[in-house]
Each structure stands twice: as structure tokens, then as C-alpha cells.
Amino acid sequence: MDRGHQARIVGAGIAVGTGLAGVGQLIPPLHLLTHEFTQGFTAASLFLAAGLAWWTGRTLPQGRWREAAWIALWAVGAMGAAAFGTQLLANALSYRCRTEHAIGFFWVTWVPTALLGAGIGAAAARWGLSAWRTLLLLLLLCAASAAHDGLQYLAGVRIVDPLLGDPLMFNQRTGMEIPGIHAWQRLWLLCVAIGLWAVARRRQRGDQPVGTALALIPALALTFGGGSHVGVGCGRHALRRHLDAERHSEHFVFLYSSTGRASVHIDQVVRDGEWHYARLAEAWGITPQRKIEVRLFDTREELGRLTGRPWPHAGFYQIDIPLSRTRTSTYPHELVHALHAELSYNPRLIYDRGMTEGAAVAFSEHLAALPAAHVSQAVALRTDQLPRAQDFMAPGGFHAVNEGNAYDAAGSFLGFLVLRYGLDAFVQLQRTFDWRGTYGHDLDALDAQWRAFLAEVPVDPARHARERDAFDPELRPSYLSRRCPKLGANEETLSERADRLRALGDHDSAQALYRRLLERQGKTRWAVRAAVSLSHLERDAEALELLQAHLHAGDLDDDERFLLLERQIPGLLELDRFDALGDVLEQLVRLDPAPHRAHHHLRACLMDPQLQSPVASFLRGGEGWRARALLEQLQLVFPERSCLRFVWAAYATTLDRPPPDLSLTRGQRRRLDEAANAVSAAPDACELVGGRLLEWADHAVRLSELELAGQLAGTVAEHCADPVLHHEATLRMERIGWERSRAAP
Structure with missing residues (x-):
């Protein structure tokens, strides 16, 4: 082969790499060295590298296979270097994003797959396969890779694609650091690629079988010696080595560490799970026959290390969650995901986040039960910041709209549909994804109905002022509109x-x-x-x-x-x-003229010459217990002053968050009793302290202190005018009744 022909092959590689990176400049977030560009380019490189190697091998006589292989490798390397250089140049000239982690991720991800593709192309040329048969071979390889991912999903293990590694391009929350399992899996694929090159060097099939087998030993050793540690296969050893304990309940199987913190709290986590399960099963009218596997991690860091995502997540009949989040609405949120299969197995649920996340938010944040729970979205409507349903309900809507806002908007939209049209229609929608067939209206018309519904949701001026920027796209930009998504800006x-x-x-x-x-x-x-x-x-x-x-x-x-x-x-x-x-x-x-607001009571106390100085001293917090004692005495002297009772309930009986301890001290019991009595005497303060009282009611339930829990939840249910707090208190009372029924012989 003359040097001109060699240069043309290498030049073709440079042109292809530069062209793909250039096209990426037009399509955010492919304009940077993000996971999306790197793994997308890696997938394309499997075919392009195979094509370059096949072309090189077919243009040289058979006896010069080694020369053809080196030329192909030069061409493939030039393609990767050209794409990489184009991205760095564009970043330096326009975006100025940080690239230190992105550079490592690019080369660690791209090299093994490109080398594998080049090896397949070289072997195909060596064995005389046509271009179409080579393409078919590559497509079969991709199908096998996808099947591997599907098996991992069904087995409930961490998905690591054989050709691309950890599929981080589907995750907009993670940074560009290289996960350990991704690095190990890339090493595995590199061993496979090197083994394939060794096979391709044989003059004919079956020649030197021992040498061919030896070439694949490193890859085989990684596969069978620690497949679960490098993301190969469906093994669970890496997971079960950490979550070595197992607990079965009526509807769950819990996996946790026998020596970790979760082992101390497992009883409470089991009871919470069964309660959320009972509520959701009743609401949806389902009787699942399959148990849900809950993998309970001690910390977010442990969750991220073992699953690749340091935040709670769920699939069909499976939940991964850290212990701290089992005490929040995250637990029922993930349970909705786990039981979504009871409503539908529609494949769109895999990627249609508007439908899946919207349902989870709607049923875990009371949006499917209570119009008053839609206040944040109503404020966004009034400030002209509410995204359209057509945007966040689209398959890529959680990238086009800020992810957090998309969660809240989708939850409100689906919650409205449940409130307006009922649960049966919601279940039908999950199965068909047909808006008009289910509701008799297209998505545009339903969006208009949703906005009309939100316009009727009452919003008090204080809430409106504090949440006016919650959906502001300037403060909360979408993933696609950020200047440096995932990478972070240098400046x-x-x-x-x-x-x-x-x-x-x-x-x-x-x-x-x-x-x-x-x-x-x-x-x-x-x-x-x-x-x-x-x-x-x-x-x-x-x-x-x-x-x-x-x-x-x-x-x-x-x-x-x-x-x-x-x-x-x-x-x-x-x-x-x-x-x-x-x-x-x-x-x-x-x-804000509503008479129960804090500023009304503060004005009444602070503008009263008899109360002004002691109340101000207490609110400043400068005299500690003395000011508190004086405020307590003032209530005895002026029992008719409701503002004193409000200040006492709202600011003197403040409670910290419940600790993770498995007991209640005498001091905690005294403060809880004091807070409940204060709210009973000053119901207007319930809006400020009712949420914390309900947190302590939950804590008391977990400790089986049902009488105390009933006192706290009952106080909020009786005295809170806020409809959301009242609804939550009612749910706590139902939980207490459920706990007593389970404890009854």
C-alpha cells in the first residue's frame, strides 16, 4: 500500500472524528465532553472503527495483514483524537467548562470499544466477510449487549453495558468522575478486545487453538472470578457481600448489613413499608402477588458505591434506599415505582419519566388527594413560570425542563387528572398512554384544564411571596440550557x-x-x-x-x-x-390581612406597651431562659391576650427534628406535651409548628408509643386550619389505628 493510500485512510478517520464532534456542537449536551457525547461517540466508533479496519484489510493483499492492522489502528486512533481535540478546542473558545474528569472518562470509555470494533473489522476482512455480513455481525453484538442489560435489569443488579460501561449518559445528576465499576468493566472489555486481536492474527480459523484460548484468559478470569464486581453478568456477590442480612415481611424482602445501622432500625423500616404498601394497595385497588425487594443501605455513599446512583431509586418490585430516607416521603415515592408494574407493563414506562415520576409524586405528596397540595404549582401559574404539560410529559421532558420542576409539575398534572377524572381513568392511561382515548381530550386541552384548576387553588400572600421563584428558569435552568452540564464551569x-x-x-x-x-x-x-x-x-x-x-x-x-x-x-x-x-x-x-398570620399576632404584642419589652427580649433570644420564664408568667397575668399564647406556641416551644434514637427521654416527652398544649391554646400557631409535631408523631409510632403519637397527631388534626397539615394529621391517625389492629391478638 502506498503512502498516499495510507494517508487517505488516516485522513478519513480524522474527517469522521472531526465531523461527529462538529455535529455535536449543534445538539446540547453533545457540545461538550459529557457522558452523552463520550458514550454516544463510543457507540458510533464501534461501527466506524470496524469499517475503517475492514476497508484497510480489504485494500491490502492477504499477506500484509499486520501492516493493514497497524494502519487501521492509526486511522481509528486519529478518529478519536480528532473528535477529542475538536471538543477541547470548542470548549476553550466558547464554553470554558472544566474538563479534568471528562478527559479521563473519554479515553477510559472510548479506547476499549474502539479497539474492539477495529478488531472485529480486521478479523472480518481477514476471514473474507462482506461489508453487509460485517455490519450484521456488529448489529448482533449490539443486540447481545442490550440483552445483557435487560437480564441485569430483570435480575435487579447494577446495569453496566458491555460496550459502553456504566450508562451514565442517561443520568443528568452525576458528575464526570469515573466510577470504580466503570473502570473495571472497561478493563474487562479491553482484555476482550486484545484477545480478539490475538484471534484475528491467526492465519485461519482453528489454527493454533491453544494460543487463541490463552489470549482470552484475562477476560475469562475477570468474568468468572468477579463478574459482579466488573458489571459482567447477573451475579449479586458484590451486593450481597455488603447487604448480608435478610428480613422477610408480608409484602417485602429487606436486604441490609447485619453490622450496620440499618440492622438496628430494621423493625421500624419494615412497619413503615407495610403501612405505605397498605395505603397504596387500597388506593389503587391492587393485590400484588409478588414481594418487593428493598435494599436498605446505611448511607448515601454506600448506596452510590454499590448501585452507581447515590440517591434513592426503584424498578419494578425493587427499591434501593438509604436508611435516612425511609423516614420521608421518598419511601412511598419509590414504592409507587416498585408497584407500577401492577398497573402496566407498557415499555414506555422505562423512559417516559413524566408518567412514572408524575405518578410517584402525585401519590406520595397528596397531589392526587387534595387540591390544596398544588399551591407551589398555582404560584408558578400566577407568576407565568409554569411549564407546559406538552414539555414535561414528553419522553425527554425532564431534560428540557428543570428536573426538580418537572417532578413537581408532572405530579400536579397527574394528580389533577386523578382528582378530576378518577383512578380508573388514571390506570387506563398507564396502560395505553392514550390521552384522547382515556380522557376524551388531547394533551393540549388537558393542559388548559389543569391550568384552570390551578387558577382556583387559593394561595395566601406570604406563600406566594416565598415561592415566587420556585419555577424560575433563570434560577433553576433545565439540563439542556445549562452552559456546562455535568462538567461545571471554570469560572x-x-x-x-x-x-x-x-x-x-x-x-x-x-x-x-x-x-x-x-x-x-x-x-x-x-x-x-x-x-x-x-x-x-x-x-x-x-x-x-x-x-x-x-x-x-x-x-x-x-x-x-x-x-x-x-x-x-x-x-x-x-x-x-x-x-x-x-x-x-x-x-x-x-x-396579608388573614387574622391568623404571625405578623398580626406580633403586631398585637409588640405594639402593646405592657408586653413590648418582654416579648421583644424573648424574640431576640438574648436573655435565654429568663425571657422565656417571663413570657410564661405574662400569660398568667394576661390570660386574655391571644398574641401571647401565639408567641409562646410558635417560638417558645420549638422542637428539633426527631433523632434517630430508639427511645424518648423525659425531657423530650415534657417538651412534646408542652408543645401540644400550646398549640391547643393557640391554634393559629399550628401552621408554624404542626409539621414538626407530625414528625414527632411518626417517631413515636416507630417506637410503638401510640398514645403519644395519637396526642400529637390529634392536636394537629383538631387545631390546624391548613388543609395539607390537617390531611397529613388524619393519615397519622389512620396509621395509629392500623398499628393497633396489627398488634391486636
């Missing part, structure tokens, strides 16, 4: 730097940056954040001056005025500026 934006410094405790630097942002953009959020940092520095007068200046500087809406006024209260209390405080509270009352 922080001003707001990112300010937030980071505030989180690190450098409030002086943070407030200076927030002020710069305020000067540039004039947005209320920067004024509020600057004031918070100034308060941490005990520069309350400066914080008040900043807030007042912004309050009078421009044309603000009611939400912005509410946030600015509310933020002034701590500083005015600290500086004893009661006249100004009275004016601020009066303005808050005008913005």
Missing part, C-alpha cells in the same frame, strides 16, 4: 460565588457581592440576601438601610414588598426601633 458567576461564600460563613465578602449584583440587576432577591449576610455580621442598621433603600427605590410588586418588609423585622427588634417596627407590621397586615 463562577457572581451569584454562585456569593452563595458559596455565604455557605462557607464569609458573610462580609458575600454581602459585598450581593450588593454588586443588586446594583447591576436591581433584583429584590439580592437585597434580601445581602441583608441576611449583614445580619449575621451584626450590622443590622446597615441591613435595614439597604432594605429600606430598595423598598423605596423602584416599582415593586406585592411579593417583593412582602419579602423586604418581613426581612426588616429581626433588625428592628434588635435595635429596639418599635415605631418603625409597628409601621412594617402594619404594612404586612395590609398585604
